[in-house]
Amino acid sequence: MTTTLDGKVALVTGGSRGIGAGIALRLATEGADVALTYQRDDDRAALVVKQIEALGRRVLAVRADSADPDAVRAAVDRTVEELGRLDILVNNAAVFLVGPVEQLGPDELERTLAVNVRAPYVAAQAAARHMTGGGRIINIGSNVARRAPFPGLALYSMSKTALVGLTKGLGRELGPRGITVNLVNPGPTDTDANPADGPNAAAISGLTALGRYAVPAEIAGMVAHLAGVDGGYVTGASIDVDGGFAS
Template sequence: MTTLNGKVALVTGGARGIGAAIALRLAQDGADVAITYENSADRAAVVAKQVEALGRRALAIRADSADPAAVRDAVDRTATALGRLDILVNNAAVFLVGPVTELGDDEVERTLAVNVRAPFLAAQAAARHLTEGGRIISIGSNVGERAVFPGLSLYSMSKTALIGLTRGLARELGPRGITANLVNPGPTDTDTNPADGPNAAAIAGFTALGRFAAPADIAATVAHLAAPEAGYVTGAVVNVDGGFTG
């Protein structure tokens, strides 16, 4: 597929899991891809080589999403090194859970910094580079709409905030032909939430399909929203969750 030929994408947290799958799918569809990572340098290098093996340009940027300067710099470096920026995928996140009465200030601050402030700052920086046809796609979570287990209050709050961000961006950037959408994955088979993990059966049981998604399932929806065919979709919240919130 070449629907994204000539486009440049930045995927935050693109060294592993859903982020890596998104980066590779966008490359398969024709985009040059930059990714950010914090600690997974080896994995980031592998993803970059896989992108290059598809005939696309790749850029791996070390950036802590809790650092505002690093977030802005990653956006600007992508546009400078790859010549432009067309697609921003806000994927980087932290998953800090626990009883609401026991979560400390550091956990609250890091969750809000990475899961809420960073997507805003990345979108703000990207808006200075994006032109007509630009895309901002954020990755939320099914628990932003349905927290079925205790201990999710902080994380759920941070992901719900992306709904407001997405709808605000859609309204503000729409006149420039730039869309903003939110994808909420359901249970997805990754290193941090494996489909054969100790709680996997219970988690899968909350879905209508009774199983986990593969990262590629989430990436396919992101690729659709990034494509020209989705140019009239904006401000949308797309649940790719196997019926978890249905």
């Protein structure tokens, strides 16, 4: 599933670490210039910038809190202003707030919906104003939108399930313009936030058919496929890259 993205410009939200960093690097490897947003860690963002520059691609890091719709819109507009266009939007930024439903109050609800639901909508809305035929919007969901394996996931699962409707609706609306919209649902993936050697990793791995965590590059490979010419007839789809977690 390799593709060439020479001449394309991508924006990856939450692109300084974990799956987002893996996606940003893969798109750059495929030839795209890449903008990425991050919330607070300047050093992590600078590292990804350095890695992309080493690939010979232009790169832009934008500090932006995805809970702020104005910041999300500004990141899209700045990408177009500084890199000249926008062909690919990857809505990856998310918060993972879990716990008993009785203990997750209005603040947790507001932030989860702001980052995981409103921000992808706002970013897609802003990006659609700049995209032409061949544009790609790729939302990053979660395996727990398909299967909640343990208690405490109701809020997060709800927020990620909302992306199914967003993806289908936008796919239908933007299809006539030649813009595709798809959803990738990663399974357990080895990142700082969810390490493959963490205390619950063995149990989580056991929930997959393959019996292991993914690495970010495996999620990024599917995103690169959807972003490229070979993904041009796929839209409104939800694609599980979860090692058989939802099987």
